[in-house]
Amino acid sequence: MGSSENGVPATKTHLAITLRQRSTRRRIFLRRRRTKVPTLRLGGNKARRGPLLVRVLRSVQLRLLKLQYLKKFREYYRKFLKELATAGVSLEAIQQRLIMDASYAAGGASGTY
Known part of the structure; x- marks a missing residue:
């Protein structure tokens, strides 16, 4: 190994290697x-x-x-269900109609126009 200008032999240390590795590493923010x-x-x-x-x-x-708006919404929904029950319409038929209406309304989502 060669000597440096001040008389100290030039050797590779692990410190120099770790500093070099840290500088080449990319930082992730x-x-x-x-x-x-x-x-x-x-x-x-x-x-x-x-x-x-x-x-x-x-x-x-x-x-x-x-909370007030949610309470009103729940009240309207309960009244709606009571009216449907008195009219004699089954909930399954209503749910099926709602699903069909939603599928026609969202025609662009299925890829067909």
């Missing part, structure tokens, strides 16, 4: 940042989010509104 589209705000400063309590109350209000 799991979370990539999206590039932001440049925007222009008209009318002053950036809108503030508001106090924490206001945001919490707003989210609670939205949840309650969602």
Whole structure:
């Protein structure tokens, strides 16, 4: 082996090899940042989010509104089923009609036009 300029013999060390291996390795980024589209705000400063309590109350209000709509929907559905039962129509026939209507409505999905 040859000697270097300062008198220390030039040898290959495992440290040099590992550093070289690390530099050739590709890094995998799991979370990539999206590039932001440049925007222009008209009318002053950036809108503030508001106090924490206001945001919490707003989210609670939205949840309650969602529950009200679900409750109304369930009520309408139960009334609908009761009316069908009084009319003497079987649920199987209704389900079959709904499936047929849906299959005709989604004609593009099956590939036939």
